[in-house]
Amino acid sequence: DTEVTQTPKHLVMGMTNKKSLKCEQHMGHRAMYWYKQKAKKPPELMFVYSYEKLSINESVPSRFSPECPNSSLLNLHLHALQPEDSALYLCASSQGILRRISGNTIYFGEGSWLTVV
Amino acid sequence: GQQLNQSPQSMFIQEGEDVSMNCTSSSIFNTWLWYKQDPGEGPVLLIALYKAGELTSNGRLTAQFGITRKDSFLNISASIPSDVGIYFCAGQLGTGNQFYFGTGTSLTVIP
Numbered sequence: 001d002t003e004v005t006q007t008p009k010h011l012v013m014g015m016t017n018k019k020s021l022k023c024e025q026h027m028g029h030r031a032m033y034w035y036k037q038k039a040k041k042p043p044e045l046m047f048v049y050s051y052e053k054l055s056i057n058e059s060v061p062s063r064f065s066p067e068c069p070n071s072s073l074l075n076l077h078l079h080a081l082q083p084e085d086s087a088l089y090l091c092a093s094s095q096g097i098l099r100r101i102s103g104n105t106i107y108f109g110e111g112s113w114l115t116v117v
Numbered sequence: 118g119q120q121l122n123q124s125p126q127s128m129f130i131q132e133g134e135d136v137s138m139n140c141t142s143s144s145i146f147n148t149w150l151w152y153k154q155d156p157g158e159g160p161v162l163l164i165a166l167y168k169a170g171e172l173t174s175n176g177r178l179t180a181q182f183g184i185t186r187k188d189s190f191l192n193i194s195a196s197i198p199s200d201v202g203i204y205f206c207a208g209q210l211g212t213g214n215q216f217y218f219g220t221g222t223s224l225t226v227i228p
Contacts, residue, residue: 033214040221040223041221043205044218045217050213055214056213056214056215092216096214104148105150106216107162108152108161109159110159111157
C-alpha cells in the first residue's frame, strides 16, 4: 500500500474555476514531486520540492502553482486550465538528498484524475 | 526533460514464458528504478538499483544497473496473468531529485 495519499481521487473543473490537488506523506521524506501523466504515456516531471523549497520547475505553465506548506504536504493549485490539461496528476516523495548518497527512491500516490471542461 | 528509451513498446506472451525489457539513455543516471502501473493507479515500485553493475532480484523479477550507467534491464521469469500492466523504468539524473521515466512497456500475458 502506498504511503503517499492524494485527494481528491477525481476532479472535474471548468476553465474558469480555481481548484487544488492535495498530497500528504508521513514517511519523513524531504523531497516531493508532481508528475503529469496522459493516457498511455509515461509520467512527466512537473515540479520538485527539496526540503520544502522549489528546486525544479520543468517549464510548467503558470496556471499550475505548487505549494509546499511543510515537509509532509504538497499542493497543486489550478487556475484557468485548458481541456488539454486533463490528465492523471501523480504526487510522489523520496528521501531527498543534499549530496550524493545511495538510497533515494521515489514512491507514488494513486493519483488524482483531472478533467477540465 | 530527459529522454529514456524503453523497449519493447509492447509484448504479448504466453503464461509461463520469461520476459525481458530494457531502458537506455544518452545520459548517465545514478539510480535506476523499475515500476509497474495498472490502469487507473499510480506506479508501484518493483526494484531499485543504486550502483553500476548491481543485479537485484524481487521474487520472479530481476533487474540490472548497466555498467555504463546509461541503461538498465528488467527480466520477469515464468510470467503469470497478474503480471499484465505497463512497466516503466525511471532514472535519477545527477545528484538532485530529478527522476525521469522511460516510454513504457505494455505487457499482455495470455493464459
